[in-house]
Amino acid sequence: MQIYQQILSQIESGTFKVGDKLPAERELCEQFGVSRAPIRQALSALELNGFIYSRQGEGVYVKSNQSLASSTQDPISFNSVSPEEIVEVRMNIEPLIIKFAVQRATDEEIAVLRATIDKMEQETKSGVYVPETDEALHYNIAKASHNELFINIMSAIINAMKKQEMWQFIRDRTVTRPDYLEVNLNEHKQIIEAIEKRDEKKATDIMSKHMQNLYDRYWK
Template sequence: MSKIKRLPTNHQQSLGAIVYEQILTAIIDGVYELNSKLPAETQLCKEFNVSRPILREALARLREDDLIMSRRGSGSYVIKKPDSNVLKFSPLSSISDIQRCFEFRANLESEAAGLAASRRTSTQLEDIIQAYERINIANASSKLATDEDFSFHYAIIDAANNYFYSTVLKSLEKSVKEGINITRNLSLRHSPSRLELVQKEHFAIVTAIQNGDSTAAREAMKSHLNNARTRMFDGV
């Protein structure tokens, strides 16, 4: 495997993220096979021409994304092989950031959903329901529906009636849509039950907000976004 090129210190992406993506690509390409043991850290450091702290940052991200598992005294093992289509729908350089964005959204949007359940107006509830229905219409025609999905999440954030939540989500729109684009593209390549499952998760959020159940809304949103993050790396 070729060594990575060191980037200027002002480059936005860390070396740890670059190594993460190089190892991810190697897993997808079968260089590191499913259920196989990764080379020792010393060997990986030489392979990628990086220090041990940088390598460990990359390995930590891979563990967080359930791609590898560490066994005490034995090393790290590949436990999931993502669909190769992941690399077709988003630049390799953004995949790690998209995963971290899902992680951030799970916390941000779950709290916003909880607030929306207790603060939403009747007009805001109608906006959420209409956004949900637009996804149903898009699903019926196998449309990608990235914009519809984002609008659904934004309608919920807006219903929290806290300017800071909506401002943050709007500022993340590009990254959020990149994540939605990948997960929905992958879902369209599965059986129709995949999109139905995602829409059931959306429906659980809508129902909780409609019922004014903040706890259920918070839990439904967090579950949905954590599931979306996992679905991005569903194995083959």
């Protein structure tokens, strides 16, 4: 979070302007005195919130100095999206997204997913659920599909969840409960393990099951 905030403050202050290329991961590691894992997590969070974007093989660039959540240019009115619509889209689109993620994910992208699931495991062991970690995991799966439309759809889904108060109410009554925390973690671990093994069918089946369980838990 400290790395995220420091890079964000440089973007907001104009030190890094829209279109500028950020320093390479290696340089950021030296600058902050950390390994690549927290750097990648911070960059993933910045990308998830619409501040930066990455070009395969080229690097990371500043996209905006305003988050997606505060942008007024989004064509979707997130406040009008219902929890039922969110789940309906997720149940149908995420198994498709992961199919392409298994086919196209680079070793580096899989390493980011592994670092994120390790973070989720640490949080679960501490007895807490952090929505941003869950969101980052699903967003990074979309990134691994190397399909800009899938990435934008996933970003729209995440923003809809952030804006929908009823969604947050339902979430706080389910995945934050101790009896669901471990279940939620295990489902995500199985998803990442299937991607690591390049098992397209298993990854798709587990994601479909995860989405169905999501629906069942939310409307139980």
